[in-house]
Amino acid sequence: MTQDNHNNAYKFGMVIDLDKCTGCGSCMVSCMSENNVPFKEDESNKRDSITWMRVYKLTNGKSFPDTEIAYLPRPCQHCGGEGDHGHSPCVSVCPATATDYGYDTGIVSQIYTRCFGCRYCMGACPYHARYFNWWDPKWPEGMEKYLSPDVSPRMRGIVEKCSFCYHRYQAARDKAYYHGDKDHIKEEDYQTACTTACPSNAITFGDLNNPAHKVHQIVKPDPHPDPRNHHVVGKSRNPKVFRLLERLGTNPKVYYLSEREWVRKQGDHYLEGEWDKIKNHHGTTSHG
Amino acid sequence: MDSALIPEGAKRCSLPKFSIGMAIVGAVLLWGVWAMFLCWFKGLNQTNMNDYYGFALWIWADLAVIAVGGGAFFTGMLRYIFNIKELKNIINFAVIIGFICYSSALLILAIDIGQPLRGWFIFWHANIHSMLTEVAFCLSCYFAVLTIEFIPNILENRQANKVPFFHHLAHNMHGIMVIFAATGAFLSFFHQGSLGGVAGVMYGRPFAVREGLLIWPWTFFLFTWSAAAYGPSFTLLVTKMTEVITGKKLVKDNVVHLLAKISGWMIVTYIIAKIIDTIYWAYVTAPSLGFKLSHFYTDNSFYGYWILITEIVICGIVPGAILVIKSTRENPTLRLVAIILGTIGVCLNRWVMVLQIMAVPVMPFDTWALYIPSWQEVATTVLPVAYGIMLIALAYRYLPVFPQEKELNSVKPITESE
Amino acid sequence: MFPFSFEWVWDIGHMIFFGGLWYAVGILSAGMIYVILKAAWDTMSESINNSGESH
Numbered sequence: 001m002t003q004d005n006h007n008n009a010y011k012f013g014m015v016i017d018l019d020k021c022t023g024c025g026s027c028m029v030s031c032m033s034e035n036n037v038p039f040k041e042d043e044s045n046k047r048d049s050i051t052w053m054r055v056y057k058l059t060n061g062k063s064f065p066d067t068e069i070a071y072l073p074r075p076c077q078h079c080g081g082e083g084d085h086g087h088s089p090c091v092s093v094c095p096a097t098a099t100d101y102g103y104d105t106g107i108v109s110q111i112y113t114r115c116f117g118c119r120y121c122m123g124a125c126p127y128h129a130r131y132f133n134w135w136d137p138k139w140p141e142g143m144e145k146y147l148s149p150d151v152s153p154r155m156r157g158i159v160e161k162c163s164f165c166y167h168r169y170q171a172a173r174d175k176a177y178y179h180g181d182k183d184h185i186k187e188e189d190y191q192t193a194c195t196t197a198c199p200s201n202a203i204t205f206g207d208l209n210n211p212a213h214k215v216h217q218i219v220k221p222d223p224h225p226d227p228r229n230h231h232v233v234g235k236s237r238n239p240k241v242f243r244l245l246e247r248l249g250t251n252p253k254v255y256y257l258s259e260r261e262w263v264r265k266q267g268d269h270y271l272e273g274e275w276d277k278i279k280n281h282h283g284t285t286s287h288g
Numbered sequence: 289m290d291s292a293l294i295p296e297g298a299k300r301c302s303l304p305k306f307s308i309g310m311a312i313v314g315a316v317l318l319w320g321v322w323a324m325f326l327c328w329f330k331g332l333n334q335t336n337m338n339d340y341y342g343f344a345l346w347i348w349a350d351l352a353v354i355a356v357g358g359g360a361f362f363t364g365m366l367r368y369i370f371n372i373k374e375l376k377n378i379i380n381f382a383v384i385i386g387f388i389c390y391s392s393a394l395l396i397l398a399i400d401i402g403q404p405l406r407g408w409f410i411f412w413h414a415n416i417h418s419m420l421t422e423v424a425f426c427l428s429c430y431f432a433v434l435t436i437e438f439i440p441n442i443l444e445n446r447q448a449n450k451v452p453f454f455h456h457l458a459h460n461m462h463g464i465m466v467i468f469a470a471t472g473a474f475l476s477f478f479h480q481g482s483l484g485g486v487a488g489v490m491y492g493r494p495f496a497v498r499e500g501l502l503i504w505p506w507t508f509f510l511f512t513w514s515a516a517a518y519g520p521s522f523t524l525l526v527t528k529m530t531e532v533i534t535g536k537k538l539v540k541d542n543v544v545h546l547l548a549k550i551s552g553w554m555i556v557t558y559i560i561a562k563i564i565d566t567i568y569w570a571y572v573t574a575p576s577l578g579f580k581l582s583h584f585y586t587d588n589s590f591y592g593y594w595i596l597i598t599e600i601v602i603c604g605i606v607p608g609a610i611l612v613i614k615s616t617r618e619n620p621t622l623r624l625v626a627i628i629l630g631t632i633g634v635c636l637n638r639w640v641m642v643l644q645i646m647a648v649p650v651m652p653f654d655t656w657a658l659y660i661p662s663w664q665e666v667a668t669t670v671l672p673v674a675y676g677i678m679l680i681a682l683a684y685r686y687l688p689v690f691p692q693e694k695e696l697n698s699v700k701p702i703t704e705s706e
Numbered sequence: 707m708f709p710f711s712f713e714w715v716w717d718i719g720h721m722i723f724f725g726g727l728w729y730a731v732g733i734l735s736a737g738m739i740y741v742i743l744k745a746a747w748d749t750m751s752e753s754i755n756n757s758g759e760s761h
């Protein structure tokens with residue numbers, strides 16, 4: 001039996017407008033403070049510092065005056081895995097079931113007290129969205145008082161990653177329950193920290209399964225498998241929208257939007273001549 | 289002084305000389321133990337691993353020792369299940385090498401995990417879909433098998449064997465060894481394979497991912513096969529080293545030739561499979577994901593095509609050919625070259641399947657990541673080597689490891705007594 | 707690992723995986739118990755025989 005979260009469940013996701021993103025890093029900062037992400041005294045080595053949300057810089061590779069730059073914020077993509085069955089690259093490999101796929105939300109969780117730090121999931125994630133706690137978390141004197149009480153801090157020796165601010169989902173669910181409609185969380189009641197912090201409104205977050213949500217309207221996800229690659233489900237029918245490394249079949253729930261072709265092309269790898277054939281292929285049918 | 293413990297009729301160096309040797313190796317061992325405690329108490333920040341290199345030197349060492357330790361299960365299978373009699377002259381040693389390799393692998397894993405005290409979660413909260421879960425279970429069980437196979441040899445020590453219970457226990461264990469060996473072969477098949485599966489199922493990593501059969505990617509079969517192929521080569525290599533160090537012939541040539549021949553044929557068949565796998569991956573799997581072969585071997589300062597050629601041609605086809613051709617196989621120098629190349633080849637394969645996977649950029653705007661291990665990682669990797677040398681030295685000194693030793697070295701009977 | 711740990715489900719995957727595992731563990735432990743008991747038995751009967759002979 002395979003499970004999916006196409007029906008009767010939320011499928012939270014986001015779309016990030018790369019033409020609006022200025023690379024200011026507000027999303028990174030808000031994410032760190034929202035989620036009690038520990039930091040080091042010297043954060044210059046990006047390969048061992050924790051950034052659940054990380055902004056990458058892309059360039060079109062051309063020299064002046066044709067140089068163009070784009071910024072690409074990268075949270076955990078909350079991959080649905082091949083065929084969108086919930087076997088995310090990381091979830092399927094974790095030997096201790098310490099990271100799990102929520103079939104009710106589409107969110108990939110991380111169970112801090114269960115993870116024993118084998119780091120297999122980090123190897124399996126092509127987006128480098130997973131971070132290991134190489135050190136004990138330490139906050140400068142007095143700063144512990146500013147930690148969020150809704151998010152448990154993590155201990156040394158385990159892996160952590162973006163949770164789509166799961167505690168905010170829990171709060172929204174509680175609120176919906178309180179108002180007597182526990183199955184319908186309002187769009188505005190559950191928004192991630194990065195979404196709300198972005199000064200240029202580049203991030204749109206919501207339920208990809210809900211046509212009333214803005215994210216659904218922008219992405220127009222195709223519920224059918226891509227006829228060219230059956231592992232790919234939920235491809236956007238918006239020609240300006242793409243996902244990172246979509247061809248691997250990881251089925252991320254984070255989409256990117258750009259008017260610029262060179263930016264969209266950097267979302268994946270293409271053999272020579274392939275891009276021109278593929279770029280206009282979006283989804284199975286044209287409805288929606 | 290310790291001659292009462294030394295196997296009857298065997299000649300060993302004096303105890304002081306032996307102790308000095310042990311002390312030197314022991315110093316290296318202590319260095320490793322020191323690094324091990326640093327990692328346990330201060331955490332993995334003692335290493336040069338990072339978020340790109342979650343798997344690094346240790347996992348390579350793990351895979352490598354398990355691959356070369358594969359000689360134990362394969363030789364055991366041939367000896368007990370296929371009943372190839374000659375191999376009884378080398379099986380004890382193959383088992384000891386396997387025991388060392390597997391205990392080392394378990395130790396390295398215990399250092400490698402971020403929360404060693406939670407190590408048992410892998411069993412308790414097992415996710416049966418993870419290759420690593422299968423590895424953990426089969427590895428531990430197979431280690432138990434190796435211990436069981438090693439015990440009779442220990443009990444055959446001159447003094448231990450005088451205790452009637454131990455004498456009978458060793459005898460009875462030999463009696464049903466075929467059952468243990470069969471279970472060991474079953475477990476080995478799965479954990480060797482699953483170690484290959486660890487890489488093959490990472491479908492987010494185009495360098496690693498492979499198609500396969502049912503739930504098993506091709507790397508599953510390739511790893512089992514290569515361990516069975518190169519493991520016996522490593523057994524022969526360590527036997528050769530022991531012979532050189534002790535200055536004695538310990539195993540007859542016909543036994544060596546037989547094992548070399550088996551290893552050779554396994555290597556040849558393996559390397560054919562590996563070439564097919566590589567070609568299919570390079571021309572079908574990777575391109576279907578948008579990757580050209582050159583993506584994996586260019587634009588960085590270390591991983592070039594040389595690694596592919598070294599692994600497959602120099603350390604695969606060459607030793608395979610040397611070992612299957614009778615005249616080259618029976619030439620001691622060429623045979624030695626072949627078993628050294630073979631051992632390097634399988635270790636290189638494991639290196640590629642761990643570290644190169646981590647090094648290759650996957651996101652189009654990402655960069656190659658190279659890594660140099662810290663001294664703590666190196667020391668903890670050397671630790672098992674030192675431990676292995678000590679255990680082999682002890683076993684050789686006090687246990688009847690090589691049944692043919694007496695016959696091959698019977699110049700004059702030893703008349704030492706105390 | 708055990709049916710009472712909460713991630714356990716009675717599906718085919720768990721049955722094959724843990725079936726194989728417990729089977730292997732069972733064989734190993736049964737084998738060891740057998741040889742130990744047999745060795746104890748052999749030792750005892752030997753010593754009885756010996757003492758019988760010496761008197």
Ligand code: SF4
Binds near residue numbers: 088108250
């Ligand atoms: S982005 Fe990485 S961590 Fe997040 S779900 Fe995908 S594979 Fe897992």
Ligand code: SF4
Binds near residue numbers: 094095097118158
């Ligand atoms: S590091 Fe933790 S979450 Fe990742 S695979 Fe290992 S146990 Fe699972």
